[in-house]
Amino acid sequence: MANILKVTNLNKSFGALHATDNLSLEIEEGTIHGLIGPNGAGKTTAINQLSGELMPDRGTIEFDGQDVTHWPIFKRAQFGLQRSYQITSLFPDFTALDNVAIAIQATDGHSFRFWGKAREDKSLIDPAMDILRQVGLDHLAHRPVTDLAHGQQRQIELAMTLATKPKMLLLDEPMAGMGKTESHDMMEVLRPLKGNITILMVEHDMDVVFALADKISVLVRGHCIVTGTPDEIRTNADVRTAYLGEG
Incomplete structure (x- = not known):
């Protein structure tokens, strides 16, 4: 499979702290790729640089054949590199359908008419219902999204992201704050996306990562120590020592 994302020798420091230390990653198109590591390993800092929220000190980021290292976040999003956050961000006074329709409206360049009229626009409502x-x-x-459970709100947020027709999703803790049932429901939403949308997922729930990911990269102190299949990561001695703390 071709690589849709290639990260080469990415570096980011905050004073004496090397949050990202010569990080190199290759993500295959259409796969789900897990990014794991102990607390403070630099996972969120890495995601922030990939999304354009944070600019690296050195290194390159290539996405879908383009060097996007210095592109702002909105330009990367327009090019198909979308990111979700640990904290849910929705329009609380609107319905689930409204929220997804707004995302379609913004993406497809519809004029922002008075929302009461927009609710009658089938070119917004029909695709929103499909998503x-x-x-x-x-x-x-x-x-109203305020009436929905936390896990359902996270699924609405994912639906809004899907409405932008991304080529790749950067998911930062998609299961954050969820119980077992909600995590299972989110897994069943993410699983069918495999093959259609590339996903790089930072997640602390190892059951989720090992169940969904085609490949997993392990970060320690801002550096990728190994990338492999879930079975390869499970049996890797360096991972057990660095990540799980086993001798």
Whole structure:
């Protein structure tokens, strides 16, 4: 498979702290790639640089054949590199359907008409319903998002991201704050995306990572110590020592 994302010798320091230390990664198109590591390993700093929220000191980021190292976050998003955050960010006074329709409206260049009229626009509502169906929440389309459970709100946020038609998703702790049932529901939403959208996922829930990921990279002190399949990572002695703390 071709690589959609290639990171070469990425570096980011904050004073004496080397948050990203010669980080190199290659992500294959259409796969789910896990990024794991102990607390303070630099995972979120790495995601921030890939999304354009934080500029690296040195190194290169190539996405879909383009050097995007110095592109701002909005330009990367327009090019198909989208990021979700640990903290849910929705329009709380609107319904689930409204939230997804707004994302479609912004992406497709619709004019922002008075929202009451926009709710009657089938070119917004029909695709929004399709996306809600994709994440399994079409039955809650007309519920205000404030009435939804935390896991359902995270799924709405994912639906809004899918509405932008991304080539690749950067997911930072998609299971954060979820219970077992909610995590399972989110896994069942993410699994069918494999092969259609590339996903780089930072996640502390190892059951989720090993169940979903095609490959996993392990970060320690800002550096990738190994990349491999879930089985290879499970049996790697360096991972057990550095990540799991075993001798």
